[in-house]
Amino acid sequence: MRVYFEADADPGLIRTRKIAILGYGNQGRPQALNLRDSGVEELRIALRPGSAGAERARADGFDVMTPDAAAGWADVVVMLFPDEEQARVYREELAPNLRPGAALAFAHGLAIRFALIEPRPDLDVFLVAPKGPGTALREEYLKDGGLISLFAVHKDSTGSARALALSYAAALGSGRVGTLETSFAEECEADLFNEQAVLWGAIPELIHAGFDTLVEAGFSPEVAYLECLTEVKLIADLIHARGIADMREAISNTAEFGALKGGDRIITADTRTEMRRILREVRNGSFVKDLIADAEAGYPLLKASRAVAAAHPIEAARARLRDLTKQP
Ligand SMILES: NC(=O)c1ccc[n+]([C@@H]2O[C@H](COP(=O)([O-])OP(=O)(O)OC[C@H]3O[C@@H](n4cnc5c(N)ncnc54)[C@H](OP(=O)(O)O)[C@@H]3O)[C@@H](O)[C@H]2O)c1
CATH class of the missing domain: 3.40.50.720 (NAD(P)-binding Rossmann-like Domain)
Structure with missing residues (x-):
């Protein structure tokens, strides 16, 4: 290219x-x-x-x-x-x-x-x-x-x-x-796929799920927040700077062994099947049809999903940690 x-x-x-x-x-x-x-x-x-x-x-x-x-x-x-x-x-x-x-x-x-x-x-x-x-x-x-x-x-x-x-x-x-x-098609389809399957759909959902699992098991929301959200920026910076393979050099053997035990139990064959389904929905226009229908109705689905995100306990944990620490 x-x-x-x-x-x-x-x-x-x-x-x-x-x-x-x-x-x-x-x-x-x-x-x-x-x-x-x-x-x-x-x-x-x-x-x-x-x-x-x-x-x-x-x-x-x-x-x-x-x-x-x-x-x-x-x-x-x-x-x-x-x-x-x-x-x-x-x-x-x-x-x-x-x-x-x-x-x-x-x-x-x-x-x-x-x-x-x-x-x-x-x-x-x-x-x-x-x-x-x-x-x-x-x-x-x-x-x-x-x-x-x-x-x-x-x-x-x-x-x-x-x-x-x-x-x-x-x-x-x-x-x-x-x-x-x-091409317009490649840019559009890859972007719409990524928004759902990786960036804005999957990553926040993964953070919520990890946070919820720890809090349900009795961990403090602040510790759960630091583990499941704060460190996402650090790993994103590392992956950006070094790539996924080399990033492993910068983490402990324990973390690397954890990755080997956990990764493909979370991103399973079913997850990959669902990703292909998302890509099909992007390409056949059904995602865009839904987007436009929501816009024409005054965004009921988008507004409801914003309200759910705002009410999630991870936001309160974030606010408390900001008050308690000096980290922005
Ligand atoms: N978000 C990103 O960083 C990003 C990255 C890459 C590509 N894109 C693409 O860039 C484009 C813009 O996205 P965006 O996120 O920048 O949009 P956005 O911030 O949501 O756009 C809001 C602006 O558009 C104006 N607007 C809304 N309806 C309008 C209308 N009917 N006529 C004229 N102006 C109107 C709003 O003015 P009012 O005050 O009147 O509402 C406001 O100034 C999209 O095609 C998006 O896919 C975005």
Whole structure:
């Protein structure tokens, strides 16, 4: 797989374009700040009227406009608001107003992969997906680093979509560490799978299950918290720095022997079968169908799951430990 760096991009290209960032949340704000610090001058934020983010964007020195006005102004419209909202906003506010030959940019392939948006034939359509949260994108940029991004071109109507995507990724800081080419489908499916099967679905559930097991057996919630949650950051840092095999050098023989006894009793053949089922649900569109149905109903499932997480005793243990110790 080829990896692209700053030298492979034309940093000047993105600076010649008028960029509208739609959304000023997790990705919108960090991306806007990184682009501006990389020399993009014609940069505006688009938000719906009454948006809570408008004040913050103005305080950061950006002009704020509505999505339909932004579409009529910009050369590049970047879709940095919730995936499940994107099709409606595109249909009602962007498609009728986008300038001929403009570019539509995404940070996630969902709306294109599942054909929720079928872009006008004259548009360029590309993806630059930073592999990490917006906070990290900004923090690494400020340290003269960056986050690795994936990029893809869905439609190159003008002949410059690919160069523009690489120039955009470089301006986010990804050119400093590496930008990898993918497709909208690969980025989207792998991301949706990982969110459920590894990162946001499995890891918190594993932490809850470990914590609950210890507390049910009479251990103090504070000790259970330290064992099952605090150390997750330490192992994540170790795995990131050294890889899974080498990380074992940094743990005791006892811990390593524990891994050998416990690991495949938790991640069993059934777990792997379930992972394949999750991947099938991602690929056949049933996950996206459920996501959109929940959004259209006002997010009952998402709200209920937030309430369950907030009420879990691990949160009280976290608060008590913060009061009792000096660890942030
Ligand atoms: N979260 C991440 O770090 C991350 C990482 C990689 C890729 N991505 C992708 O980046 C995109 C944005 O995700 P996100 O987590 O950054 O979203 P987010 O923080 O939830 O987006 C919130 C922002 O979008 C605005 N917004 C909501 N509905 C809107 C509408 N109808 N029109 C215009 N603006 C609207 C909100 O304004 P209001 O005040 O009006 O609600 C707010 O400014 C998604 O495609 C996501 O998959 C995210």
